[in-house]
Amino acid sequence: MTAKYELVADDTKSFFGVTLFRIRALVSIAAFGVAAGDLGGYIAAERNLSQTGNAWVSGNAWVYGDAQVSGNAQVSGNARVSGDAWVSGNARVSSRLALVSRSDGYDFVVFATPDGPRLTAGCRFFTLGEARAHWIATRGGTPLGDETLAILDFLERIASLRGLDKPVIDEPVPAP
Numbered sequence: 001m002t003a004k005y006e007l008v009a010d011d012t013k014s015f016f017g018v019t020l021f022r023i024r025a026l027v028s029i030a031a032f033g034v035a036a037g038d039l040g041g042y043i044a045a046e047r048n049l050s051q052t053g054n055a056w057v058s059g060n061a062w063v064y065g066d067a068q069v070s071g072n073a074q075v076s077g078n079a080r081v082s083g084d085a086w087v088s089g090n091a092r093v094s095s096r097l098a099l100v101s102r103s104d105g106y107d108f109v110v111f112a113t114p115d116g117p118r119l120t121a122g123c124r125f126f127t128l129g130e131a132r133a134h135w136i137a138t139r140g141g142t143p144l145g146d147e148t149l150a151i152l153d154f155l156e157r158i159a160s161l162r163g164l165d166k167p168v169i170d171e172p173v174p175a176p
Contacts, residue, residue, distance in 0.1 A: 002026070002027065003026055003051050004025065004026055004027045004029065004051050004052075005023040005024060005025050005026055005040065005049065005051070006023065006024050006026055007021035007022075007023060007043070007046070008021060008022040008023065008024050008039070009021065011039075012042075013042055013062070015062070015064070018044055018064050018065075019044065020042035020043065020044055020062055020064060021042060021043060021044070022039055022040065022041070022042055023039070023040040023041065023042070023043060023049065023057060024037065024038070024039055024040065025037060025038045025039075025040060025056075029054050029056055031054040031072060032054065032056045032058065032074055034056055034058070040056060040057050040058050041057035041058050041059055041060060041061035041062065041063070041075065041076070042057070042060075042061070042062045042063070042064075043057055043062075043063045043064065044063070044064035044065070045064075047066075047068065048063040048064060048065075048067055048068060048069065049063060049068075049069045049070075050068070050069065050070035050071070052070075053070060053071050053072060054071070054072045055069045055070050055071055055072065055073045055074070055087075055088075056069075056073075056074050056075075057069060057074075057075045057076070058074065058075070058076045059076045059077050059078065060077070060078050061075045061076050061077060061078065061079045061080070061081070061093075062079075062080050062081070062082075063075055063081045063082070063087075064081075064082050065082040065083050065084070065085075066083065066084050067081045067082050067083060067084070067085040067086070067087070068085075068086050068087070068088070069081065069087045069088070070086075070087075070088045071088040071089045071090070071091075072089065072090050073087040073088050073089060073090065073091040073092070073093075074091075074092050074093070075087055075093045076092070076093070079093045079107075079109075081093060091111050092110075092111050093109055093111070106121040106122045107121070108120075108121045108151050108152075108155060109121075110128070110155040110156075110158070110159050115127075117156075117159045119131045119152075119155065128152060128155070128156050128159070131152055132149065132152055135148045135149060135152070136149070
């Protein structure tokens with residue numbers, strides 16, 4: 001098996017005693033516009049990112065602990081994936097902290113499902129329409145409500161640009 005990435009030993013971050021290594025692509029991953037030699041995000045160990053498939057970690061994203069990214073999944077932006085999380089299939093996990101209201105304590109994540117795009121924000125799990133109705137009902141007409149609706153507009157547009165607005169076929173999740 002040819003490795004698709006390597007750990008960059010001299011580009012690390014330390015986080016509560018865990019060392020995270022930046023990754024560098026050894027091969028092109030056309031699905032995400034990655035060329036051989038491109039730098040990716042940070043992982044703690046090779047167990048966190050599959051060496052097969054198109055899975056990729058980019059930007060300032062971190063994957064650590066027992067978390068695994070595989071299949072055609074992508075973790076990007078400033079996202080943090082940890083614990084026993086599995087990001088697989090066609091999942092996309094991203095966080096654009098500059099665009100998300102941190103004062104309300106939520107990271108907004110949109111991803112494709114067999115029923116179309118879904119959004120998580122804290123413990124909430126909505127379609128984009130349900131999310132919009134929820135925040136209009138609970139925070140409509142307030143600055144926080146206006147900010148949240150702008151975030152939803154942005155995520156809906158990005159979901160469309162990335163093809164996440166189309167239902168995906170469920171893939172079996174591989175055992176760890």
